[in-house]
Amino acid sequence: MLDPRLLRAFTAIVDAGSFTLAAERLHMTQSTISQQLARLEGAVGTELIERAARPVEPTAAGERLLGYARRLLALQQEAQAAVGEPAGTAAIRIGVPEDIVDAAMARTFSSFARRHREIRLDVTTGLSRDLTRRYRSGEFDIVIVKESEPGPDCRVAFAEPIAWFESIDTPPDIHTLGTHADPVPLVAFPPGGLYREAMFERIEREDRRWYVAFAASSLHNVLVAVEAGLGLSLLPVRAAQDYRVRPYAPFDMETAMAVSLYSWESTGAVSELVDSMQSVLAARATPFRPRTDTAGELR
Template sequence: MFDPRLLRAFTAIVDAGSFTLAAERLHMTQSTISQQLGRLEDAVGAILIERSLRPVEPTATGERLLGYARRLLALQQEAEAAMGDPVGTASIRIGVPEDIFNAAMASTFSDFARRHRNIRLDVTAGLSRDLKRRYRNSDFDIGVFKESQPDPDCRAAFAEPMAWFESIDVPMGLEMAKERAIPIPLVAFQPGGLYREAMFERIEREERRWYVAFAASSLHNVLVAVEAGLGLSLLPVHAAQDYRVRRYAPFGMETPMVVALYSWEGAGAVLELVDAMQATLAARAALFQPHTEPVSIRT
């Protein structure tokens, strides 16, 4: 089954004779429409547009597909009209880290959904590195990721304060901080987690012995393990506020990470949602940086 969005991009390029003009008509960037054509060509297993010609023209395979593409898109429009109610007929795919999808962000999505009943929001929560890889593969239209440095094409970036945490009820004790021979128990994400590597690097710089006492794949499970006294962990300050954990004073604060917002498209309803998400992220950042303006980058 061909993705209608990819077919729409293909027919728009043929009709316009230009990637640039087709992107303008569909309210997306040229790189996005080129990527969508590339995904369709991968699915078909053949080149569909002769890019060296001006204006661009379909290849022989493209001509064969063009008639089917127009019929499929027409059938989709007929089906939408027959249904009578456009609710959920379009989608915006979003990837966010687990702790970014909080009550404030859910409210932002809810407000947007009430204004755009025809759009369905498909939200995936997970680890930043996996989410960003999927975003670069065009699995998401909008992405929020935590990283050391944002890429040049990010739309906004905000500092994410980081600190070491221990249990309030079962503290590690000062003897562990003073006695370097005592191995430090760590609570970590599974391999591939962003905080995991930063935590190990800091412990190595301290020239301390350590071991992983508990590993989990979700932020909630990591925090519950720290709360229970299984070990120390390096975590976002914002995420720890609702758990019985406290900052581990001997290690202090760490270099902040970055929460970066990305979007392939820069117009229409997607841009409206991106702006609303940016405002929510700015408010989140201000809670822990009341005297500092959040870093905001718009492209």
């Protein structure tokens, strides 16, 4: 491997056309730069500089080496700069449901990243129960989850309206004809999803027979399946706005879910990001209120 210090001495001599000038530019003595050139020539096994020429110039072998020497030195500078650059060297790990990362949340992440170049945002999307489990095990610094009731340690919680949806292309008389009546086709999330369980509970309370016609882990895929007429689904009202779906008339609105934000830290950059994320959630929802049963008592 060629020593970068020797390559630097060689290129300096060629650029300056003089051992004396090259030594001055590198802040060393003429004898030192001569010794470094001699060591490089010994390493490659041939002379690299025509010493008798005025100004001095590279030999044929020196000309061939010169381009490689410049590239090697440039790569060394790039490597040193990359190692010394703090950008992205620290990470904040965030878990969120898929539909939470909308344009407003993405702008919040972008604004934070511009202010904190040293921090890398590692964002993972998934089902709320899995995100909660991973947060509790320490895999995330910040997590936003959907749940029936917020936990006591949540930073803030907002209400998310949910409703049943069907394809907008469903014929208007389909309910009287009973197409969805026996059994009802459902579009669902995988087992363990909150919407899936709430959907099953409601439809069984209605004493309706049902079956899962389509299942997907992506909210987009679930909405596309409903849009295509594969079945009914229980979904966030906000997420359904951009799809060709409409509320399923026979069922009323469901009780809102809580969109809860949790964070292990309450100071520093993490807390700053949490505050910004909280503002985005506040702009799209109302604060979550504790639910009451028919007797007016807190659940």
